[in-house]
């Protein structure tokens with residue numbers, strides 16, 4: 001993995017230099033592959049099940065893909081310092097692998113035994129993490145929480161089978177998100193998750209940048225934005241256009257995802 005965007009000079013809370021897709025924009029490259037995991041919570045999942053979930057494994061660091069996610073995590077922690085932070089992961093266009101990257105980045109954060117990670121599926125039209133992680137969201141998800149003031153955030157957090165990794169699934173599918181992501185309730189939720197737990201990393205799995213303003217709106221709630229470009233799937237112009245949607249000081253970089 002090359003990591004040109006985040007170097008030692010951009011550590012801690014210093015603002016990032018603007019990133020361009022053709023020069024310093026590449027945060028890392030995730031190769032195609034089926035990374036696996038072996039431990040699970042509450043019950044250990046068999047390797048086959050973790051492969052189905054396309055999850056990296058903490059003792060699997062020799063594998064190139066797991067290494068790529070560890071590197072990505074390390075770069076973000078260098079930027080964020082000791083505080084906990086919220087990272088938005090968004091694809092440039094549908095199918096680039098944003099949800100795959102968000103899920104495995106969250107798993108990589110959770111590998112640190114002193115930390116917890118919370119993955120929030122913010123793709124209201126096409127939520128996918130509950131399916132990918134085989135979580136049965138019987139008590140609803142993010143959209144239900146935002147709609148129903150009687151719900152507590154804890155009601156919509158589910159274990160995933162990866163120790164210390166929780167999921168807030170998308171919940172009720174919505175074609176039009178309206179004010180949901182710019183609502184007070186959404187802002188209060190992300191702020192409290194960031195503020196109350198300094199041992200917790202929050203990863204927002206956003207919808208693709210192309211086609212909706214939601215990813216940009218979600219970036220207002222995040223400390224960092226990781227953009228995912230499907231290798232060979234999107235043009236440099238499309239990547240640059242997507243990058244321009246976000247405040248440059250939040251844009252941590254672009255991950256080139258080489259999906260199978």
Ligand SMILES: Nc1ncnc2c1ncn2[C@@H]1O[C@H](COP(=O)(O)OP(=O)(O)OP(=O)(O)O)[C@@H](O)[C@H]1O
Pocket residue numbers: 030031032033034054091093094095096097098099100101123126128207208257258259260
């Ligand atoms: N590097 C990879 N290695 C293995 N599988 C991958 C990789 N990248 C993506 N996939 C798989 O490809 C499929 C599409 O990826 P994903 O759902 O993450 O894309 P997306 O950009 O989030 O799409 P959407 O626009 O629907 O939100 C998923 O089944 C995912 O597990």
Ligand SMILES: [Mg+2]
Pocket residue numbers: 097098099100123128206207
């Ligand atoms: Mg997705």
